[in-house]
Amino acid sequence: MGDRPVEFDDQGGWWLARGRPHPALRPFLRSYDGYWEPAVVPTRMRTLPTRATVVLINLGPPLYLEVPGDVRGREYGSFVAGMHDGHGMYVSPGGQRGIQLDVTPLGAYTLFGVPMSHLTNVAVEWSGVLGRGADALVERLGNTPSWGERFDVLDRFLLRRLETGPVPDPEVARAWRLLNADFTVSVADIAADVGWSRRHLxxxxxxQAGLPPKVMGRVLRFRRAVELLTGGAGLADAASACGYYDQAHLNREFRALSGCTPTELLGGQLELQPL
DNA sequence: ACCTAGTTCGATATGGCGAC
DNA sequence: GTCGCCATATCGAACTAGGT
Incomplete structure (x- = not known):
């Protein structure tokens, strides 16, 4: 107990404590990302669509969140943010401390036991998704002295959810794999592959995944383009590598999904990257 | 002349809805 | 679980603007 390896990393103003989840959870959840902010520095960051459902178990002060489905925003403690196809805003008073989980959409469907379409473009208080046990868990995590032990507590909690949660249809799981392998594949082709009608798929x-397949493909492609551009690729190169017709097309998608042009996005520190 | 950034527009693929 | 209807989103194509 508590002797699992935890890797600590100074992120410049933030500290990260990273641990590996139980092997049975790893297909859905690559890591536990504990974080704390030693100084109280107010932060405001743009949030972008991601490949994952983000869970923030907040052990610090509440923070303010605007999401595509509620642009006025409101204050949250711990929350689950479903799959998004638009941008939002994260505003923190500083002094944050907590654990972030980036869960695959189908993993979130099983672990949280709710239709992922209910979480699309919104954030829901953690207890609103998992019930009263969720608040007790957050309190327990807050009282647990080490990151390794906190991750142990999370392992036990999530493994129980994994045993009892709904299992995605194999057809949906296959569609998710196909989209990840080629995010430009047409919905008609996926439907033919899995043996369902286009509408039913x-x-x-x-x-189960939170977004329609075409929209999910757009988000996966957008994330790939962000990766390439962050890595120093030019706009034209990133566009062609991701299957955009041209740089104009990539530009339009960035405006639609992030609310700003690629150069604006990469020029400023606008993005809230998954930790 | 060439490159990068961004806009506009029309054909058609896609998604929401509801009947079956 | 499928299908028809149809508004809308998507994306291919052809642009403009500005910098070097």
Whole structure:
């Protein structure tokens, strides 16, 4: 107990404590990302669509969040942010401390036991998704002295959810794999592959993954483009590598999904990267 | 002349809805 | 679980603007 390896990393103003989840959880959750901010520095960051459902178990002060489905925003403690196809804003008073989980959409469907379409473009208080046990868990995590032990507590909690949660349809799971392998594949081709009608596939995929397949493909492609551009690629190169027709097309997608042009996005520290 | 950044526009693929 | 209807989103194509 508590002797699991935890890797500490200075992120410049933030500290990160990273641990590996139980092997049974790893297909859905690559790491536990504990974080704390030694100084109280107010932060305001743009949030972008991601490949994952983000869970923030907040052990510090509440923070303010605007999401695509609620642009006025409100204050949150610990929350689950579902799949998004738009941008939002994260505003923190500083002094943050907590654990972030980036869960694959189908993993979130199983672990949280709710239709992912209910979380699309919104954030929901952690207890609103998991019930009263969730508050007790946050309190317990807050009282646990070490990061390794906190991750142990999370392992036990999530493994129980994994045993009892709904399992995604194999057709939906296959559609998710196909989209990740080639995010430009047409919905008609995915439907033919899994043996469902286009409408039925879209309906079930949206219910279990949170976004319709085409929109999910757009988000996956956008994230890939962000990766390439962050790595120093030019706009034209990133566009062609990601299957955008041209740089103009990439530019339009950036405006639609992030609310700003690629150069604005990369020029400023606008993005809230998954930790 | 060439490159990068960004806009506009029309054909058609896609998604929401509801009947079956 | 499928299909028809149809508004809308998507994306291919052709642009403009500005910098070197």
């Amino acid at each position: 879209t309906h079930r995929f949206r219910e």
